[in-house]
Structures are given as structure tokens and as C-alpha cells.
Amino acid sequence: MRSELVFGAMTHVSNRFLLTKLAARAIRKLHRPNTRIQETMNDVLVRFRHADPRAGVPDTGGVRPFRRAA
DSSP states (O other): OHHHHHHHHTTTOOOHHHHHHHHHHHHHHHOOTTSOHHHHHHHHHHHHHHSOGGGGSOOOTTOOOOOOOO
16 A cells, blocks of 8 residues: 555655655656556655665755844
8 A cells, every 4th residue: 555655655754745745756757658657656655665765865954044134
């Protein structure tokens, strides 16, 4: 079931909104024509279970938030 795949993918990404955003990006990149999107989604969630999907995302540690005007 897909819920098992989602909970397995959440071992690396605890924020469900970030997981959804990363999965949507991966699905768009990995989807092949003439295949079901559901199958691509299941494949992405299986991949997320075994590897951290944030590993390829550059670190934004040097970014500072804007100071609010007084």
C-alpha cells in the first residue's frame, strides 16, 4: 500500500510537506511517457525509503533571513 511507502520514506524526511515537495520534483524528472504516474510515484517513494532525498540539495547554511524594518 502507498501509506507504507510514505511512512518508509519519512524515515529520512520527517517534514511531510518537504517530503511532498521533493517527491513531486522527483516524479516530474523520473516519469516516462506511456506509464502511469502512480507507478512512478511508488518508485520514487521506494527510492526515498532507501536513500536520503535531500542529499543532492545544496546546503543553504550561509543564507541569513532579512531583518525586518522597525
